[in-house]
Amino acid sequence: MSLLVVGSVAFDAIQTPYGKVDRILGGAATYFSLAASFFTDVQVVGVVGTDFSEKEEQVFRAHGIDISGIVRENGKSFFWAGEYGENVNEAKTLDTQLGVFAAFNPQIPLQYRKSQYLFLANIDPVLQVNVRKQMNGAKFVGGDTMNFWITGKPEELAEMLKTVDALLINDTEAKMLAKDASLPRAAQKILKLGPKALVIKHGEYGATVFFQDGAFGIGRHPFRAPTLPIEVVTDPTGAGDSFAGGFMGYIASQDKLTREVFKRAMFYGGVMGSFAVEDFGTERLQKLTREEIEERYKTFRELTHID
Amino acid sequence: MSLLVVGSVAFDAIQTPYGKVDRILGGAATYFSLAASFFTDVQVVGVVGTDFSEKEEQVFRAHGIDISGIVRENGKSFFWAGEYGENVNEAKTLDTQLGVFAAFNPQIPLQYRKSQYLFLANIDPVLQVNVRKQMNGAKFVGGDTMNFWITGKPEELAEMLKTVDALLINDTEAKMLAKDASLPRAAQKILKLGPKALVIKHGEYGATVFFQDGAFGIGRHPFRAPTLPIEVVTDPTGAGDSFAGGFMGYIASQDKLTREVFKRAMFYGGVMGSFAVEDFGTERLQKLTREEIEERYKTFRELTHID
Numbered sequence: 001m002s003l004l005v006v007g008s009v010a011f012d013a014i015q016t017p018y019g020k021v022d023r024i025l026g027g028a029a030t031y032f033s034l035a036a037s038f039f040t041d042v043q044v045v046g047v048v049g050t051d052f053s054e055k056e057e058q059v060f061r062a063h064g065i066d067i068s069g070i071v072r073e074n075g076k077s078f079f080w081a082g083e084y085g086e087n088v089n090e091a092k093t094l095d096t097q098l099g100v101f102a103a104f105n106p107q108i109p110l111q112y113r114k115s116q117y118l119f120l121a122n123i124d125p126v127l128q129v130n131v132r133k134q135m136n137g138a139k140f141v142g143g144d145t146m147n148f149w150i151t152g153k154p155e156e157l158a159e160m161l162k163t164v165d166a167l168l169i170n171d172t173e174a175k176m177l178a179k180d181a182s183l184p185r186a187a188q189k190i191l192k193l194g195p196k197a198l199v200i201k202h203g204e205y206g207a208t209v210f211f212q213d214g215a216f217g218i219g220r221h222p223f224r225a226p227t228l229p230i231e232v233v234t235d236p237t238g239a240g241d242s243f244a245g246g247f248m249g250y251i252a253s254q255d256k257l258t259r260e261v262f263k264r265a266m267f268y269g270g271v272m273g274s275f276a277v278e279d280f281g282t283e284r285l286q287k288l289t290r291e292e293i294e295e296r297y298k299t300f301r302e303l304t305h306i307d
Numbered sequence: 308m309s310l311l312v313v314g315s316v317a318f319d320a321i322q323t324p325y326g327k328v329d330r331i332l333g334g335a336a337t338y339f340s341l342a343a344s345f346f347t348d349v350q351v352v353g354v355v356g357t358d359f360s361e362k363e364e365q366v367f368r369a370h371g372i373d374i375s376g377i378v379r380e381n382g383k384s385f386f387w388a389g390e391y392g393e394n395v396n397e398a399k400t401l402d403t404q405l406g407v408f409a410a411f412n413p414q415i416p417l418q419y420r421k422s423q424y425l426f427l428a429n430i431d432p433v434l435q436v437n438v439r440k441q442m443n444g445a446k447f448v449g450g451d452t453m454n455f456w457i458t459g460k461p462e463e464l465a466e467m468l469k470t471v472d473a474l475l476i477n478d479t480e481a482k483m484l485a486k487d488a489s490l491p492r493a494a495q496k497i498l499k500l501g502p503k504a505l506v507i508k509h510g511e512y513g514a515t516v517f518f519q520d521g522a523f524g525i526g527r528h529p530f531r532a533p534t535l536p537i538e539v540v541t542d543p544t545g546a547g548d549s550f551a552g553g554f555m556g557y558i559a560s561q562d563k564l565t566r567e568v569f570k571r572a573m574f575y576g577g578v579m580g581s582f583a584v585e586d587f588g589t590e591r592l593q594k595l596t597r598e599e600i601e602e603r604y605k606t607f608r609e610l611t612h613i614d
Contacts, residue, residue, distance in 0.1 A: 086488035181393035183511065184536035204490065205512035208536060224533045224610050229491035229515060263613045303531050304611045306570045 002041040003252040007121025009046040010078035018234045024281035028121035031238035034285040035245025035272040037063035039253040045069035049077040049100045073100040088233045089203045108134040117252035125160035132163040142166040161194035168199040218259040225266035228274045235280045239273040246272030271296045309348040310559040314428025316353040317385035325541045331588035335428035338545035341592040342552025342579040344370040346560040352376035356384040356407045380407040395540045396510045415441040424559035432467035439470040449473040468501035475506040525566040532573035535581045542587045546580040553579030578603045
């Protein structure tokens with residue numbers, strides 16, 4: 001089944017202990033759609049400036065991603081510059097230029113509205129709710145958010161949380177959202193705010209999915225997926241969005257919400273995140289093959305399964 | 308096969324967000340031996356003062372633990388007072404009184420010297436090396452250490468690392484020991500210092516075992532075990548020692564060093580650590596049954612296994 005993502009398409013400047021790039025294709029919807037494209041048909045709604053060229057379009061098209069929902073406006077694309085130190089879990093933002101993204105007000109093209117699977121990447125929760133309303137026939141909706149909205153637009157975010165089936169955030173965001181220093185307790189509090197499933201990403205330690213009691217008819221027991229212990233994390237940018245792409249892409253490909261599907265989706269999420277960090281920007285995802293994905297999936301199994 | 312542990316037997320005063328105890332049985336060798344006693348015969352070498360009474364002895368004896376190697380000296384037992392805040396991973400030490408432990412110079416009783424499995428709990432690496440020499444027939448030796456020895460006695464610790472088959476430490480200790488902020492890289496560096504297996508405990512995220520290439524004939528692929536997402540961590544004291552007890556106890560019970568045994572040992576380590584934190588001191592371990600252990604082992608499997 002086709003999967004629609006709404007979010008940022010951008011250019012990034014990134015510096016890590018392993019190198020530096022001045023201008024590379026980025027943005028949550030970019031990482032997400034590339035990762036998801038290995039599993040299902042993907043459509044993107046976003047906005048770019050006149051600096052978004054045929055070269056960038058080709059990255060999406062080479063993976064069969066439908067970008068007819070990416071609007072081109074006069075001005076510059078969203079630009080982010082960041083730096084990572086020894087701690088790859090923390091990015092230091094050096095520059096943010098919203099450009100045409102500042103006025104982003106996503107309108108879902110009619111031909112996308114029948115999509116059953118939707119991912120609301122990290123944008124203003126007001127826009128996320130607006131998109132959700134346009135996609136009111138969706139069967140399964142995932143969403144992301146960040147500290148900026150948790151502290152800056154708590155009421156709007158509360159509305160958004162009521163409209164998603166799965167929320168995908170990281171440890172820090174979960175603790176901040178629930179105002180609780182205990183992650184398992186924070187998870188239970190967040191589930192009471194709306195999402196039937198809550199995926200908390202632990203960076204290098206993997207991710208855990210928690211469920212509302214009885215959600216999807218699959219019981220409340222959580223499930224943990226690993227990541228690889230990777231010695232060289234070339235560029236952590238986009239790892240979380242790639243996780244979300246693998247997770248949502250796999251679920252959309254199976255078109256059923258069983259516990260087995262969620263488990264495998266968690267593994268595929270981890271697999272896609274682990275590939276994303278191996279090179280700058282989306283370089284690794286661009287070159288990836290489905291065979292490599294399956295091979296790493298097996299490695300993840302061997303890393304965690306007793307027999 | 309019988310398992311010998313050498314380490315501290317102590318009294319603790321502990322304060323956590325869930326309560327307070329003024330004087331409770333503690334010490335690394337205590338947690339370790341209780342946890343290991345569910346899997347194999349355990350012997351303890353340690354030192355206590357005249358305040359160590361029949362009541363404390365009974366805790367060990369009730370679990371069939373051989374404490375004829377615990378020497379009683381004139382003076383007070385080792386005493387530690389600590390406090391945990393919202394972050395259960397960090398203890399604040401309020402008081403340390405070494406007492407008779409200050410002059411601890413472990414001599415292994417002759418009847419213990421034929422033990423094939425040995426655990427060097429966290430004590431001065433000079434003493435650890437000395438014990439290792441007395442136990443030179445041991446088949447598999449595990450060891451622990453801490454920041455105090457990593458920074459204070461690096462050369463002595465380097466000697467100790469050459470004499471253990473498995474080192475069990477936490478994330479912070481591993482990064483400090485290897486002088487590397489990347490955990491997977493730190494792991495590879497530490498394996499070059501001696502241990503054939505390195506178990507890094509990630510607190511609430513579980514633990515990973517790394518192997519030297521070709522160690523035990525089982526290949527170098529790491530293995531990750533989870534912990535439960537526990538909403539109420541009543542008292543984190545002893546979680547790491549209980550992990551070590553479950554890990555070493557299970558290996559000793561199987562008396563073979565296969566990849567399957569290591570995997571299960573990692574799970575049993577996680578299981579014992581997850582029980583230890585449910586109540587103050589060793590209270591939960593004291594009341595535990597093997598049936599509860601097997602039940603939680605199954606829960607750990609369900610938490611991580613796809614099918």
